[in-house]
Amino acid sequence: MAPILQKYWWVLLLPVLSALLKVLAPLIKGKIGEGLVNLAAKLRLDPKVYQLIKDVTIPTKNGTTQIDHLIVSIFGIFAIETKNYKGWIFANAKDAKWTQVNFKQKHRFQNPLRQNHAHICALAELLDIPQEKIHGVVCFMGDAKFKTGVPEGVFLEGRYINHIQSFQSPLFSADEIETIKEKIAAGRLKRGFRTNRQHVRHLKSR
Secondary structure, eight states: OOOOHHSSGGGGGGGHHHHHHHHHHHHHOOOOHHHHHHHHHHHHTTTTTTTTEEEEEEEETTTEEEEHHHHHHEEEEEEEEEEEEEEEEETTOOSHHHHEEHHHHEEEOOOOOOOOHHHHHHHHHHHHHHHEEEEEEEESSSSSESSSSSOTTETTTTTHHHHHHTSSSSSSSSHHHHHHHHHHHHSSSSOOOHHHHHHHHHHOOO
């Protein structure tokens, strides 16, 4: 190796590291958002009443569906979809896609309300319970600002906790809660890189 390359060999790795960072950045941001949601739930929800289950991937007829967080309680099951975005968000509950504008960059992403509805359908089928007993929650973490109004069912940062606590009518008994947790444990795929990779491949194929 030439002396100049021996001294500055790390420069050759910069393009590789830059490409790797672009790939990993969305995943890192997503995990940070999920971590903040987990922290809010642990700090503000009584664990004797609300039981948090993270990262639940369920097989479906068409592949898999991945739920960021489930909170199981006698007041219903809360399926939480987390987004960690900054910038302006243009959203309509009826649209298939929403738009993020961050400076001059635009990014279109799937309507998380629709995304979460698919989660609820799969979960209801797995647990053999009515969809009405599963409450959908979409939580935006970060510095996102909705320029078209915040759609119903969408909450900024920790405000989703107040929404969960607003449900006070029991829907499940203690025995039913235990059965639900057992069905989730038996029906979910094992957490890990392989499951996540399979889920991403399924999304890309769609």
